[in-house]
Structure formats: C-alpha cells, structure tokens
Amino acid sequence: xxxxxxxxxxxxxxxxxxxxxxxxxxxxxxxxxxxxxxxxxxxxxxxxxxxxxxxxxxxxxxxxxxxxxxxxxxxxxxxxxxxxxxxxxxxxxxxxxxxxxxxxxxxxxxxxxxxxxxxxxxxxxxxxxxxxxxxxxxxxxxxxxxxxxxxxxxxxxxxxxxxxxxxxxxxxxxxxxxxxxxxxxxxxxxxxxxxxxxxxxxxxxxxxxxxxxxxxxxxxxxxxxxxxxxxxxxxxxxxxxxxxxxxxxxxxxxxxxxxxxxxxxxxxxxx
Ligand code: ADP
Ligand code: MG
Ligand code: MG
Numbered sequence: 001x002x003x004x005x006x007x008x009x010x011x012x013x014x015x016x017x018x019x020x021x022x023x024x025x026x027x028x029x030x031x032x033x034x035x036x037x038x039x040x041x042x043x044x045x046x047x048x049x050x051x052x053x054x055x056x057x058x059x060x061x062x063x064x065x066x067x068x069x070x071x072x073x074x075x076x077x078x079x080x081x082x083x084x085x086x087x088x089x090x091x092x093x094x095x096x097x098x099x100x101x102x103x104x105x106x107x108x109x110x111x112x113x114x115x116x117x118x119x120x121x122x123x124x125x126x127x128x129x130x131x132x133x134x135x136x137x138x139x140x141x142x143x144x145x146x147x148x149x150x151x152x153x154x155x156x157x158x159x160x161x162x163x164x165x166x167x168x169x170x171x172x173x174x175x176x177x178x179x180x181x182x183x184x185x186x187x188x189x190x191x192x193x194x195x196x197x198x199x200x201x202x203x204x205x206x207x208x209x210x211x212x213x214x215x216x217x218x219x220x221x222x223x224x225x226x227x228x229x230x231x232x233x234x235x236x237x238x239x240x241x242x243x244x245x246x247x248x249x250x251x252x253x254x255x256x257x258x259x260x261x262x263x264x265x266x267x268x269x270x271x
Pocket of ligand 2: 016017143144157
C-alpha cells in the first residue's frame with residue numbers, strides 16, 4: 001500500500017549512504033514512526049535487495065537497545081521499512097552539538113551510552129538466535145547509534161550486518177566506513193566480532209574527546225600511555241586504548257567487558 005495512504009510525512013530525520021529516513025505519523029492513530037526508504041543509487045533491483053536484506057535481519061532482532069522494527073510496505077514499487085522513532089537523534093548530532101558549544105558530554109552520560117551499546121552488541125555477538133549464530137554489525141559509528149525521547153540508546157542501521165556461525169571469521173567482504181575501519185580490515189586480514197569492538201572504541205573515543213578518530217587515533221594505539229581529557233576516570237582511560245588495540249586478540253569481547261568490575265559497576269547505576 002501507498003505510504004501516503006497510511007502515514008502523513010512530517011520531515012526528513014536523516015540520510016545515510018543508502019537510505020533516507022523520514023518522520024511519519026499514522027493516519028489511523030497518530031502514532032509516530034521513522035520510515036526508511038532506499039536511494040535509487042544505480043538501479044531499483046539493487047535498492048530492493050538492500051532493503052530486503054535489512055528487513056530480514058531486523059525481523060530477527062529484539063533487544064531494548066536495538067531500534068524496533070514495526071513492519072514494511074511498498075510505495076511505487078519501492079520498499080520502505082517502518083522503524084521505532086528515535087526522537088533524541090543520533091550520536092553524531094550529540095557529539096557535534098557538544099563540540100560546537102564546547103561543552104563536554106557528562107561522564108555519567110558517556111558511561112550510560114557505552115553500557116547500552118555494549119548490551120546491544122553483546123546480544124548480537126552472543127545471544128543472537130541462541131549461541132549457534134552471531135551477528136556482526138560492521139557499521140557501528142555515531143550516525144548509526146540513536147537515542148529515543150527518554151535518551152535510551154537504540155543501535156540502528158543493520159544494512160551491512162552479517163550473520164555467521166559462531167566462531168567463524170569473515171575473510172573477504174570489505175565493508176564499513178573509512179575512518180572507522182579496524183586495522184585488520186585495512187590490512188586485508190580476516191576479521192570477526194572484534195571489528196565491532198574496535199568501532200565501539202572509536203565511538204567511546206569520540207564521546208570523550210569530541211574528536212573524530214583519525215590519524216590521532218593511530219597515535220593513541222601506539223602510545224599506550226594515552227590520556228583522555230582531564231577528569232575521566234582511570235577505568236575510562238584504560239578502557240579506550242584497550243578497545244582500540246591494533247591486535248584484535250588484545251581487544252576484550254563483550255563478555256570480557258561485562259565481567260570487568262568497573263563496567264559491572266556502571267551497569268548498576270540508576271540511569
Ligand atoms: P543508511 O543505511 O543510509 O546509513 P540509516 O539507517 O543509518 O541509513 O539512517 C540514516 C540516518 O537517519 C541516521 O544516521 C539517523 O540520523 C536517521 N535515522 C535513522 N533511523 C532513525 C530512527 N528510527 N529514528 C530517528 N532517526 C533515524
Ligand atoms: Mg547509517
Ligand atoms: Mg546502512
């Protein structure tokens with residue numbers, strides 16, 4: 001059915017490399033949703049394929065820190081995806097607002113966001129479809145981490161995600177966004193869920209420093225003595241370089257992180 005028959009389009013919420021997301025209101029009950037449609041980059045068939053793949057994945061995901069899937073539709077032969085509306089926007093806007101106002105993001109807020117991203121990622125890496133399969137997000141970056149009206153974290157954009165049998169490593173596909181590419185991927189080596197951990201580290205680095213990971217980040221990895229801006233806890237100062245380790249094996253898994261006393265303590269905080 002036609003999008004306009006079901007929804008009133010309010011405004012554009014955001015745009016990525018593949019999709020354009022709009023805020024819509026249900027004609028039936030006034031409920032708000034985010035509707036993602038796919039840009040016609042080269043051809044309709046390709047856009048359709050991307051949409052189908054993302055829908056197939058979203059259908060299998062259910063976690064409080066992963067964006068909710070509310071259905072799909074066709075509009076002029078184009079697929080659209082109906083998503084939970086995240087009124088708080090994405091972390092990219094949060095970081096750039098903080099940077100332009102020269103107002104650091106409060107430490108407790110960073111800890112809370114980190115813990116919620118960690119829970120979402122742990123679900124993907126360890127609980128997805130039981131223990132037999134694992135899901136790599138492969139495109140974790142501030143643009144793809146959303147906040148709802150209450151400020152709760154909702155990991156989004158599973159367009160590049162990959163389902164694998166547990167323990168398998170991906171060897172071929174070169175995906176991701178430059179600036180966030182883990183070193184093993186850049187080197188053309190096999191990679192696994194530790195690639196997502198690297199990206200988690202990139203986001204944490206940005207939340208703490210309000211700086212985009214770039215060559216400075218490579219410096220961070222070499223200089224083990226990396227220090228965040230003043231005021232961050234010793235735990236945060238050791239966590240960031242650990243997540244950004246060049247060697248994937250040195251990066252903790254989500255299970256390792258959840259078992260870390262400092263993080264276990266952050267998880268107990270009343271956010
Ligand atoms: P792409 O696959 O093209 O990167 P995304 O799914 O990441 O598309 O969506 C693009 C942008 O739209 C996001 O970076 C975010 O700013 C916004 N957006 C996406 N989904 C939602 C949502 N459910 N609620 C609010 N904004 C959203
Ligand atoms: Mg995106
Ligand atoms: Mg995408």
